[in-house]
Amino acid sequence: MKNSTQLVAWSLLAGFTCCLNQSAYAQDAWRQLDPDNTLIIDSSKGRIVIEMRPEIAPKAVERIKLLSREKVYDGLQFHRVIAKFVAQTGNPNNRDGGTSKHPNLPPEMMFKIPYSKIGVWASQSSDGATGFIGSIPIQTLPLTDPIKSDQVPMRSWGAHCPGVAGMGRNEARDSANSELYFMLDASRRLDRDYTVFGRIVGGMDVLLKIQHGEPPKQPDVMLSVKVMADLPLDSRPKMQIATDAALAQIVAKMRQEKGADFSICDITIPSQFE
The missing domain is CATH 1.10.150 (DNA polymerase; domain 1)
Incomplete structure (x- = not known):
């Protein structure tokens, strides 16, 4: 229900x-999606479209594009899917802890951005504020006058709402590499602890059909993962x-x-x- x-x-x-x-x-x-920063996952359950925002996590977005173009993600399983929480994929060994041939990424859990770059403000309270950068929900510190005048960039982080996409990691905060996770429901306890890079803007219903399990008995897979700009025009959503x-x-x-x-x-x- x-x-x-x-x-x-x-x-x-x-x-x-x-x-x-x-x-x-x-x-x-x-508005149209930016083809250079839109990820298309064709899974065994259907198509998922993700808006990526490099101003939030530039290294993560760069890595995802690289691995997509190297076809590392093609055929990988959703190896850990927990109801009402998260779906994880993107590890070449189809288990937690797998990595690509590339070095681990630096932490991008928090970022700094000018006040004027926030597209929509949702709330502005005395202890913090929330808003959107494109489709991505974010949280910031309290909005002081210097912040509002763009004299001081805001210290901000992605909010773990349904559909938000991030980089999985091991215990070390600088151990993100190739793993992706997608939020099935809100879990704000993950804020400031994991790198958010985007959000599902099409196919959330597909994600919710992914087989659950740790690992699932019959895991769903990412059949192909591509940057929209790399698709022929007539194949783009x-x-x-x-x-x-x-x-x-x-x-x-x-x-x-x-x-x-x-x-x-x-x-x-x-x-x-x-």
């Missing part, structure tokens, strides 16, 4: 998308996601509906096929 938060979120999104499609504003409500302006309206509606119970993880990014 869907929980009340999901029902509220989905009903708001359905109503919002309906209004967009029926109004003149609809043309300005959707004809997909758009909500603009910052449209997302700001969704945030405002959610805050009005839920008040103090509002969380950034309540927001799902609308998408549509052209």
Whole structure:
């Protein structure tokens, strides 16, 4: 049974998308994905589309593109999938602890970014703030006047909401290498401890069908993993996601509906096929 938060979120999104499609504003409500920073995973359960944001984790995004182009990810299993938590894949040995031939990555759990680079603000409280960089939910420290004037970049980190994608690692914080994980549900305890690099913007329903287990008895696999820019034009998903302006309206509606119970993880990014 869907929980009340999901029902509220989905009903708001359905109503919002309906209004967009029926109004003149609809043309300005959707944006194209950046082909150079969109990852396409064709899995045994279907296609998953991920928006990557190099301004959040440049080394991680660079590594994922490299491994995709080397075809390292093709055929790898979802080797650890825990209901209501996470799906892990991307290890060449199909087990935790596997690595590619490339060196481990430096930690990118936190990043600094100017205030003006945040597309949408969701909340600005005395002990911190939340917002979105593209489709990626983020958390920051309190917004002081120097931060708001862009004199001091914000110390920020990715929020582990449903669909968020990150780099798996071993015990050492600088041990991320090739492993990927995708959040099946919110788990904010992972914030500032793992590198977030993107979010699923298409195919979340596919991810939720992945076989569970540690390891699964019959694991699903990533049949192919490609950067969208490397696909022929006629093979690229004809997909758009909500603009910052449209997302700001969704945030405002959610805050009005839920008040103090509002969380950034309540927001799902609308998408549509052209």
